[in-house]
Amino acid sequence: MQMTKYEPVATPFIVVENSSGSGKTQMAFNLHATGQCDVFYVLCTSQLDRQQTVYGAFKARTATFRTCIKKDAIKLGDEKGSVADFTGFQSLHVYSFIVAALRGMNEISGLEARRYDVTRALEDRRKKTKKPFVFFLDEFPRVGNRKGYEKTKLKKQARMMRNVFRSFRIIAVASATNGTARDLVSFSKSSRGFSSSGEPIPWCEVVPSLPAFQASMSLDPSFLWIIKHSRPLFAHRAEVYMARNPFERSGKDRLEYLTDMTKELVKTFRQLRERSAEGEFELGQFCMLLCSSYKSTDDVNLIDGHYGCLEERTPFTLVLDIRDELDPNATGLSKLVPGGREPWSFCCRFPLPEEDLLLHLTLMSDHCFPADGGNAANTTVRPLRLPVYNEWRQFNVPYHCYNTNQKTNDGMALEALVAAAVVLASHRGGYYGVKFPDFLGRLLYELGVEDDVNCVKHLPDQLKQDTVIPFLSMPNTEWPVEFLECWRDSGAMFANMIRATNKDQVDFMVPSNKKDGETSLSDERKGHEVPPQAVQGDMFLSGECKDREALSLGTLKQILKRVPKKTNIHLVTVQVLQQHYFTADSTKKLTPDMQSAQSGVMTMASSQAPDEKSKPMSASEYLKQVDLQHADFYRISRSGGVQEFEELMGAKDAGVGVRETGAGKLILFVEVGTITKKRGVGKGAPAKSAKQRKLTR
Numbered sequence: 001m002q003m004t005k006y007e008p009v010a011t012p013f014i015v016v017e018n019s020s021g022s023g024k025t026q027m028a029f030n031l032h033a034t035g036q037c038d039v040f041y042v043l044c045t046s047q048l049d050r051q052q053t054v055y056g057a058f059k060a061r062t063a064t065f066r067t068c069i070k071k072d073a074i075k076l077g078d079e080k081g082s083v084a085d086f087t088g089f090q091s092l093h094v095y096s097f098i099v100a101a102l103r104g105m106n107e108i109s110g111l112e113a114r115r116y117d118v119t120r121a122l123e124d125r126r127k128k129t130k131k132p133f134v135f136f137l138d139e140f141p142r143v144g145n146r147k148g149y150e151k152t153k154l155k156k157q158a159r160m161m162r163n164v165f166r167s168f169r170i171i172a173v174a175s176a177t178n179g180t181a182r183d184l185v186s187f188s189k190s191s192r193g194f195s196s197s198g199e200p201i202p203w204c205e206v207v208p209s210l211p212a213f214q215a216s217m218s219l220d221p222s223f224l225w226i227i228k229h230s231r232p233l234f235a236h237r238a239e240v241y242m243a244r245n246p247f248e249r250s251g252k253d254r255l256e257y258l259t260d261m262t263k264e265l266v267k268t269f270r271q272l273r274e275r276s277a278e279g280e281f282e283l284g285q286f287c288m289l290l291c292s293s294y295k296s297t298d299d300v301n302l303i304d305g306h307y308g309c310l311e312e313r314t315p316f317t318l319v320l321d322i323r324d325e326l327d328p329n330a331t332g333l334s335k336l337v338p339g340g341r342e343p344w345s346f347c348c349r350f351p352l353p354e355e356d357l358l359l360h361l362t363l364m365s366d367h368c369f370p371a372d373g374g375n376a377a378n379t380t381v382r383p384l385r386l387p388v389y390n391e392w393r394q395f396n397v398p399y400h401c402y403n404t405n406q407k408t409n410d411g412m413a414l415e416a417l418v419a420a421a422v423v424l425a426s427h428r429g430g431y432y433g434v435k436f437p438d439f440l441g442r443l444l445y446e447l448g449v450e451d452d453v454n455c456v457k458h459l460p461d462q463l464k465q466d467t468v469i470p471f472l473s474m475p476n477t478e479w480p481v482e483f484l485e486c487w488r489d490s491g492a493m494f495a496n497m498i499r500a501t502n503k504d505q506v507d508f509m510v511p512s513n514k515k516d517g518e519t520s521l522s523d524e525r526k527g528h529e530v531p532p533q534a535v536q537g538d539m540f541l542s543g544e545c546k547d548r549e550a551l552s553l554g555t556l557k558q559i560l561k562r563v564p565k566k567t568n569i570h571l572v573t574v575q576v577l578q579q580h581y582f583t584a585d586s587t588k589k590l591t592p593d594m595q596s597a598q599s600g601v602m603t604m605a606s607s608q609a610p611d612e613k614s615k616p617m618s619a620s621e622y623l624k625q626v627d628l629q630h631a632d633f634y635r636i637s638r639s640g641g642v643q644e645f646e647e648l649m650g651a652k653d654a655g656v657g658v659r660e661t662g663a664g665k666l667i668l669f670v671e672v673g674t675i676t677k678k679r680g681v682g683k684g685a686p687a688k689s690a691k692q693r694k695l696t697r
Helices: 024-033 053-076 083-087 093-103 115-128 148-166 221-228 232-244 254-274 280-290 357-363 388-394 412-426 436-446 481-486 553-562 584-588 592-597 599-606 619-625 646-650 690-696
Strands: 013-017 038-043 133-138 171-176 204-207 316-320 333-337 340-343 347-349 367-369 379-381 508-511 539-546 567-574 632-636 642-644 666-671
Touching (some): 024 038, 024 133, 024 171, 038 053, 053 093, 053 148, 083 148, 093 115, 093 133, 093 148, 133 148, 148 171, 221 232, 221 254, 221 481, 232 254, 254 280, 254 357, 254 367, 280 388, 280 412, 412 539, 412 567, 436 666, 539 553, 553 619, 619 646, 632 646
Parallel strands (some): 013 171, 013 204, 038 133, 133 171, 539 567, 567 666, 632 666
Antiparallel strands (some): 204 316, 333 340, 632 642
């Protein structure tokens, strides 16, 4: 971190902003260890984190600093604690605290000191050393979750903690997990500084990320890669576990050891955040599963309540603007960019797997814990307390989950919900992957079709019985290539969940990670007359969602036409299916909206010869046209019943087919009803969608 010289009006401060365990506290001592500056560490909160033993050593200092601030807040009266306010008060208790810090005193008198005393202490120090003196304000108070008078009082005290140092041009670093930059903006003129040329002086420098953790142990390369690509707290906990339970003495293979380690670590990682405001951690879990982000106008702080971080990845400078009172989303802040500045608003995101791998491996997986007693059952800790569809309905926080290339009425909510449910269901078996019947049972649970979290759903004739669904990444994130290479021969199965855009003609896909010449582990050959070439598809899984009323014949045809050629399993999620298709009745039952949905099919028919227009295409003819005459078609009702999709199964060609005609391919239709209807959404700015972030990442 560097400080630039500015004209003496308002000295910028530094904000180190990231979630717990990213190394913010350690940064204070790292700075001091460089010898380039003297750092005076101050803990700003009295709620000590039991996981941070270093906090206890500064308990007395914290109490003294907070007492001074509280006393002076009363003396300042109606003043808000700006830099200008401090220059107008010649005697305060906090001045005594600063003098003691500058002179290396262990105690203060408890009386007020004068501004002149601070100035003299600064001058005396400069005669001894040229090194900057830095006040490192750790765990800066959270303001956003307070209301009414308490919020006003705490906001004033927090602003005082920062501005008293700025009033003396002393460097202040505020380390926080709680949106310090957005919470402490004051729009009074006295809070702004302008240079002699009229340009606004930078208000603060924001540091959103810190150096990576350096492992201190000699580790197996596959474990070392995980530790080096995780936040410092998580990496340290993993090192402690491995020191106490050496891999070489465990008698376990690498994957079994990783499973046991993450199962142990998840308990600590959840406890650290579940102490935050009620519901915040659960909301963070849900948002991470959706790969969504939030703007500052929401009363949601996923940096403090979960393990989120700022959207920015590199340090940036903020300046104060004139606030637009007519714009409720205006923050009054701009970010300096090459050639000028642009409006800035707080946006939270979640670290990608290459940034925080243990976050994804621990908090987003099922973990099974053995029973304590002889009659007790094993306990499974899931990422969410409730099924995905219930979480969707419970959290009334506005966010976007749409495909930026689609119209807003084309089922984006269902797409996001199904993608999240597929990811969560794939984690049921841990890093080994999960067999399809277990995957399907959990998927139906997440979508509200089944009530039993332990449901296992088999298809007739043991279809896809031995198919393994990999442990999927969060939607539109990717497992790092180096990580996949490290664990390729371990028995682990990882794959990426891709939320697709319209040009891909499906809503999500799971590409295979197999190399050329490898046989896919995602399909079986037992009990079916399927030639080898039919099971070496380039996709484990794909899917499409239609959040409309009863699926029409025209839409059904379009869905079948869009089934990827190289997919093994294609999931189609709909509100409800008609009983019959490819009949005259199926056309008569259509509503005007459904008829308009078939316009694409009618357009195709109009190009046929006149005698073909009047003759409906049979199911068998259509399956041949779309190369699915040897595929398998099943449907699952809203009540969970599994049956053949009779019209399509009856239209299949007899005999053994090949991959190009759908052999070995399953197209599964699932009825879910109107599960995306929310219980009312509050006002607020929408978040960026997973797909939008993917396009702009």
